[in-house]
Amino acid sequence: MRYLPLTPAERADMLRTIGAGSVDELFVDVPPEARLDGPIAGLPGHASEMAVERHMARLAADNLSAGSAPFFLGAGAYRHHIPASVDHLIQRGEFLTAYTPYQPEIAQGTLQVLFEFQTQVARLFGTDVANASMYDGSTACWEAVVMAGRITRRKKAVLSGGLHPHYVSTATTMARFTGDTLDTRLPDLSAGPDDAALIAAIDGETSCVVVQYPDVLGRIPDLAAIAEAAHARGALLVAVVTEPVALGLIEAPGKLGADIVVGEGQSLGVGLNFGGPYLGLFGCREKFVRQMPGRLAGQTVDADGKRGFVLTLSTREQHIRREKATSNICTNSGLCALAFSIHMTLLGGEGLARLARINHERARATAQALARVPGVQVLNEAYVNEFTVILPRDARELVRELAEYGVLGGVSLGRLYPEAEGLHGALLVTATETTTDDDIHALATILAELLVDTHEGVPT
Structure with missing residues (x-):
């Protein structure tokens, strides 16, 4: 049951007061391509609460969550251990x-x-x-x-x-x-x-x-x-x-x-x-x-x-x-x-400094492992826990392929800058205190396999 407390006459009076001819005029700053002109295609008109819960659970099962896989994403949102x-x-x-x-x-x-x-x-x-x-x-x-x-x-x-x-x-x-x-x-x-x-x-x-x-x-x-x-x-x-x-x-x-x-x-x-x-x-x-x-x-x-x-x-x-x-x-x-x-408060000044050092050490280990992968170049001269690597292929494709192997391998600059073709081969990689040696090994090993033949794509 929809909750609509205003009558059509009241809504019309409000629109006249603010000088708008229709409700649609209130959304003039939203680009036309981002507006809906009817119900969303493919969605049922109604469903029971249990049916919706089951459907959403099936969709969620397709996600690769941060805590269930080697995780190298960052770019402004970071995975750290929270006490x-x-x-x-x-x-x-x-x-x-x-x-x-x-x-x-x-x-x-x-x-x-x-x-x-x-x-x-x-x-x-x-x-x-x-x-x-x-x-x-x-x-x-x-x-x-x-x-x-x-x-x-x-x-x-x-x-x-x-x-x-x-x-x-x-x-x-x-x-x-x-x-x-x-x-x-x-x-x-x-x-x-x-x-x-x-x-x-x-x-x-x-x-x-x-x-x-x-x-x-x-x-x-x-x-x-x-x-x-x-x-x-x-x-x-x-x-x-x-x-x-x-x-x-x-x-x-x-x-x-x-x-x-x-x-x-x-x-x-x-x-x-x-x-x-x-x-x-x-x-x-x-x-x-x-x-x-x-x-x-x-x-x-x-x-x-x-x-x-x-x-x-x-x-x-x-x-x-x-x-x-x-x-x-x-x-x-x-x-x-x-x-x-x-x-x-739990960290304190010394704890924060130690946490930052651990993050840097994990990032260095990751960068060193990736630098040994043929075709991969580490860009940065200096960094803390986040650095960029240059790849011989579009990083967006490699990120998707890594995810198929169960590794969240980083944020592609092509995703952040889709209009800049010169950045599409760059990948932003982040390591924190949650990054293990096994995670680093998985990223480097699978990336090396994916780059064995950059023309053929994913290896068989």
Whole structure:
């Protein structure tokens, strides 16, 4: 039974009020090819709940899940071991059902969790402050671009070719509505990022330079040099971190001159979850704090001198006049932020550094094994737990063939950049603490078999 609380007359009145001739006009921004003009072909008109459950179970059985096969996928979503205590603690009732802390006096636990989370993110990123989280890494990246525009009063952002294409796509979509200009480029298949070309693109109209660290090919850009060049032209440096575990091994972006640091927190405490929900991280210099979107939880004392927690800053439309808001971000990813914070607490600083070293060691072992496969070239000079290999065949085909052999072998750049034929032979490979020697052997052995005759394809 469908729930339609409005009558046709009420819907028509609402459309007249907003100036739309029909409901279809509300979807004018959705491309025609993405709209349905009728029922989905092949789907039954109705089915019982049990029949649907059985059908979905059969479809799910065709999947090759992350925990059941050698797993080398990454590119912004990573498989790490999550201690059982993380899931146990976030399911406590006082955390699981907590909502926005509109009344600080009765939301002290929630505010304290956010305060501790902010402290951890600020230390991880090397920034003065961090907010109480955002939706995910891509939207946090866009918020950093518009924040830089408010600070510099400029409308042009230079995006590195090493920035994840999904982040670029999100920024491109949002820039349509703000009038911002985005200077974008494709990544080049070189051993190190082309920092010189990126620096050359900075001019007097640039509000910020957006650089992923490590980048989408696993390479490590020289943030200090880029920051110096950006600051010399009055622009800001926005650093994007999609793999926070890497910061246990390489210097924090804020320490290298980044003005705003954003990223994806999924790696710590949050599972792959079929692509979401994830966790946006956001930190910046203290002098820019009033331009930072989202919420900022702070610590204070009450009238009796006892420690208490408050919303120190909340420059969003639900708290202040709409025209004064820095963002329409409505809710931080509270439960994911808690999971991140618990995992970080369990690791501690030394534990994070050790975890990063293990990840790097696993990646080195994987790279060395693949480098011995005839026809395979490891691209990177430096990396943490993610690197790129160049293959003599289209990587998309090889990824599918590897999956048929029970190995999730990596993310093809042809999948990320389908329009760039020059990138189709590149494969992004990720190794973490969950990668075993047997996993590495399986990937290298099966890949070698598949490449025995690159003209014939899969061997018999």
